[in-house]
Amino acid sequence: MRVAIALTIAGCSDTDRPMTTLAPKSDLAQWIQSLYIQVTTWDAIIFTIVIVAFILAVFVFSSRVGEAAPASTASSDLGLEIAWTLGPTLVLLMISVPTIRTIFRSQPAVPPKGALEIKVVAHQWWWEFDYPDGAKASNEMHIPVNRPIRLSLESGDIIHSFWVPQLGGKRDVVPGQINELTFVATVPGVYPGQCAEFCGLSHANMRFRTFVDSPDEFAKWDKDQLAGPVSISASDSLASDGAKVFADSPCTTCHMIQGVSKGYIGPDLTHFGARTTLAAGVLKNTPENVAKWIKNPQEIKPGANMPPLLLPGPQLNALVAYLESLK
Ligand code: HEC
Ligand SMILES: [Cu+2]
Secondary structure (H helix, E strand, O other): OHHHHHHHHHOOOOOOOOOOOOOOOEHHHHHHHHHHHHHHHHHHHHHHHHHHHHHHHHHHOOOOOOOOOOOOOOOOOHHHHHHHHHHHHHHHHHHHHHHHHHHHHOOOOOOOOOOEEEEEEEEOOEEEEEOOOOOEEEOEEEEEOOOEEEEEEEEOOOOEEEOOHHHOOOEEEOOOOOEEEEEEEOOOEEEEEEOOOOOOOOHHHOEEEEEEEOHHHHHHHHHHHHOOOOOOOOOOHHHHHHHHHHHOOOHHHHOEEOOOEEOOOOOOOOOHHHOOEEOOOOEEOOHHHHHHHHHOHHHHOOOOOOOOOOOOHHHHHHHHHHHHHOO
16 A cells, blocks of 8 residues: 555656655655655545445345345444444544644754754745845755754745745744744755745745755855855946946845845845846746846736836846846
């Protein structure tokens, strides 16, 4: 039975179904997977018993037309009464005990030793990740493999839900409350995530990615994030023009670029050029897409909390070149 379930699950490959919940890449996801298998096994056993009893009742122990009804035994058989009270109780215990244990294991009161603690802030409709050393990221979270990760989930506005299917279960993000999620990612890779609690117009566009890096890759990424933006080489006149466009634009009121602006309404753009996607994973980060986004964010993402900015073509091109240079 278990082998059959495991084989069926293994058939759901995770490369062509990146949002699968059946390809665990963390200890938490693995525990949840084994819960699925346990519960499905119990279900299958009970299903079989019920169907067999049903068939026997219909075809073997039923009275035929013209025959007398069989004598009732229900109220007199104490053994049976005890059996069908204890049986379901046992089954419920078998299901609830491991389930509740898994819930507690996913949020231990004390973070595991050596855990990396990351503050996650959910916004309509993007994700902010704040690292204990001051590094900041938006919509693309980097974590080291095989090290306990402790997420503190907060909301900047309304209820959202943090969910990376291959790394574990959903956890709601509730205003005025800090919810926690603890896990160890065990396989390097890029795992997509998605807000899983309806939060308005662009809820479906509130995606993100988790990069599970080797410890060295993670250390390098973290160091790059802590540094200011890579300085623009004097030869890149387009990007330097773009820096001026940015500094004189309303972009500065909402976006932080270290050493340039201090906005905090939208994502920190200090290392925007190093991200693979933009607008919470909705578009690939290419110059064409960034230009499209600046011209009309709402067309790409209904309701997006960024106003369209009508810039003349050359200024827009320069601004895009500047943003892409921010590695
Ligand atoms: C009123 C505040 C506001 C202003 C002004 C504003 N933005 Fe934004 N910006 C946002 C918000 C909010 C988001 C996140 C939108 C989302 O993904 O839902 C965003 C997202 C972005 C992103 C995508 C970032 C990412 O990592 O996904 C870029 C790039 C960007 N803005 C550039 C600009 C530029 C350039 C300007 C000036 C022309 C500008 N923004 C003006 C609020 C603003
Ligand atoms: Cu949502």
